[in-house]
Amino acid sequence: MTDKIFRVNMTDLSTSIEDVPADWAGHGGRGLTSTIVAAEVPPTCHPLGPNNKLIFAPGLLSGTTASNSGRISCGSKSPLTGTIKESNSGGTSAQRLAKMGCKALIIEGQPQDDSWYSLSLTPYGVAINKEEELVGMGNFAVVETVEKRFTDKIGILSIGQSGEMQMSAANISVKDPDSHLRSLGRGGLGAVMGSKKIKFIALDAGNSKVEIADPDAFKAANKTFTKALVDHPVSQALGTYGTNVLINIINEAGGLPTKNFTSGQFDGHEQISGETMHDLIVERGGKPKHGCHQGCVIQCSQIYNDLKGNYKTSGIEYESIWAMGADCTVDDLDQIAEMDHILDDIGIDTIETAVAFGVAMEGGVLEFGDSDEMIRIMTEEIAKGTPLGRIIGNGAASVGRTYGVTRVPVVKNQAIPAYDPRAIKGIGITYATSTQGADHTMGYTIATEILGVGGSADPLSKEGQIELSRNLQIATAAIDSTGMCLFIAFAALDDDTCLPALVDMLNARFGISLTADDVTNLGMSILKTEHAFNQAAGFTNLDDRLPEFFATETIPPHNAVWDFSAEEIDTFWNF
Amino acid sequence: MQVQVKLFAFFREGRFIKEDRELPEGCTVGEVVDTLNINREEIGVLMLNSRHCQFDTVLHEGDICAIFPVIGGG
Numbered sequence: 001m002t003d004k005i006f007r008v009n010m011t012d013l014s015t016s017i018e019d020v021p022a023d024w025a026g027h028g029g030r031g032l033t034s035t036i037v038a039a040e041v042p043p044t045c046h047p048l049g050p051n052n053k054l055i056f057a058p059g060l061l062s063g064t065t066a067s068n069s070g071r072i073s074c075g076s077k078s079p080l081t082g083t084i085k086e087s088n089s090g091g092t093s094a095q096r097l098a099k100m101g102c103k104a105l106i107i108e109g110q111p112q113d114d115s116w117y118s119l120s121l122t123p124y125g126v127a128i129n130k131e132e133e134l135v136g137m138g139n140f141a142v143v144e145t146v147e148k149r150f151t152d153k154i155g156i157l158s159i160g161q162s163g164e165m166q167m168s169a170a171n172i173s174v175k176d177p178d179s180h181l182r183s184l185g186r187g188g189l190g191a192v193m194g195s196k197k198i199k200f201i202a203l204d205a206g207n208s209k210v211e212i213a214d215p216d217a218f219k220a221a222n223k224t225f226t227k228a229l230v231d232h233p234v235s236q237a238l239g240t241y242g243t244n245v246l247i248n249i250i251n252e253a254g255g256l257p258t259k260n261f262t263s264g265q266f267d268g269h270e271q272i273s274g275e276t277m278h279d280l281i282v283e284r285g286g287k288p289k290h291g292c293h294q295g296c297v298i299q300c301s302q303i304y305n306d307l308k309g310n311y312k313t314s315g316i317e318y319e320s321i322w323a324m325g326a327d328c329t330v331d332d333l334d335q336i337a338e339m340d341h342i343l344d345d346i347g348i349d350t351i352e353t354a355v356a357f358g359v360a361m362e363g364g365v366l367e368f369g370d371s372d373e374m375i376r377i378m379t380e381e382i383a384k385g386t387p388l389g390r391i392i393g394n395g396a397a398s399v400g401r402t403y404g405v406t407r408v409p410v411v412k413n414q415a416i417p418a419y420d421p422r423a424i425k426g427i428g429i430t431y432a433t434s435t436q437g438a439d440h441t442m443g444y445t446i447a448t449e450i451l452g453v454g455g456s457a458d459p460l461s462k463e464g465q466i467e468l469s470r471n472l473q474i475a476t477a478a479i480d481s482t483g484m485c486l487f488i489a490f491a492a493l494d495d496d497t498c499l500p501a502l503v504d505m506l507n508a509r510f511g512i513s514l515t516a517d518d519v520t521n522l523g524m525s526i527l528k529t530e531h532a533f534n535q536a537a538g539f540t541n542l543d544d545r546l547p548e549f550f551a552t553e554t555i556p557p558h559n560a561v562w563d564f565s566a567e568e569i570d571t572f573w574n575f
Numbered sequence: 576m577q578v579q580v581k582l583f584a585f586f587r588e589g590r591f592i593k594e595d596r597e598l599p600e601g602c603t604v605g606e607v608v609d610t611l612n613i614n615r616e617e618i619g620v621l622m623l624n625s626r627h628c629q630f631d632t633v634l635h636e637g638d639i640c641a642i643f644p645v646i647g648g649g
Contacts, residue, residue, distance in 0.1 A: 233619070234647035241584060243648030248583050252641045254625045270592075274648075275584060300648070318648050444649045451647050452620050458627070490647045557625055 003103035008119060008126055010196045011050060011109030015126040020103050026512075028060030030086040031481035031526045032104055033075025037084050038529050040106070043536035047079035047188075048166055048195040050110035056097065056157070056201075057105075059483015063098025063210040064218070066505050067226040068485040070094050070293030072174065077537070078187035080168040080352070080395055081412040081437040084533040087184035088441070088480055090292030090301075090315075091174030096155035096203035097121075098210055098483075111197045116164075119201040120150075123208045131199045136161065138345035138383070139173040139181055142200055147179060155203030160347025163190030165385045167393030168413075169352035170194065173344065176301075180314045182292050185349045186414060186439055188395075213511030221504035228498035229297050234453060234490040238300040239289045241274035243318040246418070246446075247326075248273045253450055253459065254557045255423035257416075258326045259368055260358040261409045264423045264555045268331025272321055277304070277333055284309050298487050304337050313341040319440070322418035323354030328361060328368060335371040342378045348393060353382070355415035356396040363403030407549050412437035412539070422550055422560040424449055426457060426465035429564065430473065432544045433572040435530035441486060443473035447493065454493030460560055466572055474575075477530075478523035482506065524575060531573065541570050576600060576636040580607060583643045586617075604640055605630030611642075619645035 005018040027035050033055045045051035054076045061069040072094035078085035097105065100123040111117070116135045120127040134142050142158040156175040163170040170190030171183040184190075212218045229235055237245055247269055250256045254264040270276060281288045281304055290301040292315055301315040316337060324336045343350050357374055360366060365388070366373040381389030391402050396415040400408030409416040414437030421428025426445030434442040445468050449459040457464050472489075479486055482502065492498040499516060506514055550562035581593045590611060598607070604621050608630065621628050622641040634640060 233617075233645035237584060237644065237646040238648065241646070245584055245646045246648040249620065249643055249646065252581070252583075252622055252625060253627075275587065440649060446649060447647065450620070452627075452645075453647060456627070460626075486649065487647070 003101050006102045006105045006121065006126055008105070008107045008128065009109045010107060010111050010117070010198070013111070013128050015128065017125055027481065028062070028103070029057055029071065029073040029481040029483050030075070030088065030477060031522060032057040033073045033086050034084060034526055034530050036104060036106060037075045037077065038533045041077055043077070043533050044538065045077060047077045047082065047192060052077050052192060052195070054107040054189065054192045054196060055104055056093070057103065058094040058098040060481060060506060061509060062094040062483035064212065064509060065295065066222050067229055067295055067297045068488055069483045070295055071483050071485055072097070072184070073480060074172060074184045074189050076189050076192045078189070078436070079166070079191045080188040081414050082537060083412055083436055083539060084530045085187040085189060085436050086480065087172070087186060087189050089174045089182045089184045090296070090485065091176045091182040092293065093155045093157055093174050093203055094483055095294065096205045099205035099208045100203070101208065107196055107198065110195060116197050116199050118199055120204070121201065122204050123206060134199050135164065139347050140345050143175050143179055143181070146200055146202055150202055150204060152179065156200055157203070158200035158347070159190045159193050160345055161383050161385070162346050162348040162393050163194040164199070165390065165393070166191040166194045167348065167390060168398070169349045169356070169393055169395045171347050171349050173347050176292055176315070177294055178314070181344045182315055183344065183349070186352065187436060190347050212509055214508040218505055218508035221501045221508055224497050225501035225505060226297055228491045228495040228501065229488060232491040232495060235298045235487070238298050238487060241278050242288070242300050242302050242316070244277050244316070244321050245274035246318040247321065248275065249450060250419060253423065255420045255450070255459065256322065256326050257409070257418065257420045259329050260327060260362045260407060261420065261555070262407070264420050265557060266326035266329070268329070269326065271331040272325040272333055272336065274318070280333060281305070290314060296485065298485065300487065306334065306337070312337045313344065316340045319418045320350035320354070323351050324374070327355060327358040328374065330369055330371045330374070332371060335375070339371070339375060339378060342375065346378065346383045348382065351417050352395045352415045353392065355409060356392045356399045359396050359399040359405050359408055360392060360403065362407060363399065363405045365403065407553070408547060410438060411546060412543055414438045419446055420555055421546060422555045422562050423558050424459040425462055425564070426459065426468050428546055428562055429465050429469035429569065429572060432546055432569050433469065434473070435527060435534055441476070443469045443476055444486070444489070445469050445472060447490065453490050460558060462564060462568070466568065470572055470575060473527060474520060474523035476523070477526040478519045481522060481526065544569055544572070576634070578634050579639045581639065581641045583641065584646055586613060586642060586644055598634060602634050603630065604628055604632045604634065607634070607640060608642060613642065617644050619643050
């Protein structure tokens with residue numbers, strides 16, 4: 001199929017299929033969503049109003065046989081941060097979109113009445129249908145019902161109750177190969193989908209396939225690339241313990257934010273660790289190894305069963321377990337898995353929501369460690385949209401403002417995830433300067449500071465950290481455009497055959513001749529496009545700062561503080 | 576001297592999670608790794624009292640030594 005732009009206008013309920021403009025042709029994934037947001041969304045618009053747009057784009061290699069290429073990007077202006085946003089997820093949607101020749105789906109406008117709708121995409125276009133049955137339902141019921149209406153082969157993007165109620169922490173859920181859920185998280189793009197009154201998007205690619213310009217060269221490059229991924233020891237550990245293998249090492253390093261960021265170590269770390277989780281999964285007949293999309297050779301996801309051996313949740317990440325665990329001082333994995341399932345069903349970000357709970361605990365709304373009350377609030381308040389549920393569902397900063405808490409770990413209103421920037425300083429530069437608020441995935445300095453991948457850097461020293469974060473943010477923006485999972489970066493940082501093979505696959509897919517420098521330049525230009533959007537939306541260098549308490553409160557065991565000066569942070573953008 | 580040794584991920588298999596060990600004065604982190612029959616090439620990260628360290632780092636009474644294979648996440 002020739003790639004096209006699919007456009008949907010929810011104001012007049014019209015759709016169109018357009019040729020890809022020449023200057024969008026070389027973009028995919030995050031590069032494309034950010035280019036379109038910058039081109040078509042007024043930076044000062046209200047994120048939940050008719051002038052914001054919601055854009056889905058598969059990566060450049062999605063839909064091909066390239067290993068780990070099934071990631072989808074979703075872009076918009078974020079209702080949580082007010083900045084540009086790109087959320088990234090696995091699942092089956094990227095491959096469906098790519099195969100049907102949809103280079104990007106652009107959703108604009110807003111219905112004039114209170115009706116809800118669904119979209120149905122095929123290679124031939126988009127249908128808009130009124131939706132009544134599924135309004136008010138959670139994501140698992142949506143997937144089950146939509147599969148019955150179509151087939152179980154269908155790709156599904158959907159929102160739960162939090163997206164319908166336009167909470168700032170709402171996700172867009174993405175069906176995975178087992179009809180479970182992955183999430184386009186952080187930044188509240190589920191609220192944007194809710195503001196456009198779209199409950200779900202069904203993706204039927206039929207038998208369409210992605211065309212490859214040079215199939216033999218593609219196959220050869222993919223073989224080299226796959227070998228680099230499979231051979232790297234980090235890939236092997238990820239397949240055994242999942243990302244949750246990090247609980248113990250980040251705790252040991254003194255950088256595991258605990259009890260709303262008042263300590264860097266958690267007494268209950270062993271109970272919620274990747275090692276304990278692996279043993280529980282095996283004992284209960286679950287799967288320690290599982291792929292979030294077809295073609296993944298790393299398999300960091302898993303199937304977690306409950307005490308009776310029944311499915312409870314899958315793809316439970318380190319950052320989610322940290323947030324519901326250490327940050328709220330909950331040391332029970334079964335309770336954490338239960339909460340993960342509930343939050344997936346409501347369709348709300350696990351990091352943002354759990355950090356909001358940590359702030360609420362400090363504000364006296366509930367006790368630290370009270371996971372029963374957390375579960376009650378999730379099901380009885382957030383899912384039902386009570387005032388307390390909406391305060392928490394709008395994120396950590398919302399809770400801090402409401403309850404007069406000053407220790408609120410956010411940057412640009414977005415919750416700081418699982419690595420304390422006082423004890424692991426490079427990641428603090430990423431939190432401060434990211435174009436999308438605090439987000440570890442924007443420039444994962446942990447690889448080098450803690451894990452010894454791609455060199456080493458002392459996590460307690462400022463030396464080299466700004467350059468490290470900059471280089472990783474540039475590389476990440478490029479990887480996020482290819483449809484590749486970010487975890488290819490571990491192999492790419494250590495194995496000299498990995499990145500050239502990736503570039504070879506891009507060239508073979510499109511019949512072009514990119515070099516490694518072109519890919520780096522792509523990453524730089526994406527960051528600059530995103531930064532320019534934020535500046536036009538009113539953000540300045542003064543927004544690139546961590547909350548005050550990080551500079552004034554020490555964190556044990558290292559008793560470190562955040563000590564980068566404003567001038568030092570601002571040198572990040574010197575490129 | 577007494578040193579606490581902690582193991583992580585698959586290094587625990589057939590060994591232990593945490594153990595207090597009696598070691599000779601001047602013992603290095605690398606020597607602890609060797610006595611545990613862990614191949615040095617499998618080592619990802621070594622920490623002494625929550626700071627990264629090297630194979631030749633010398634241990635002292637009461638130290639906590641953490642030994643990790645190559646792992647990642649994020």
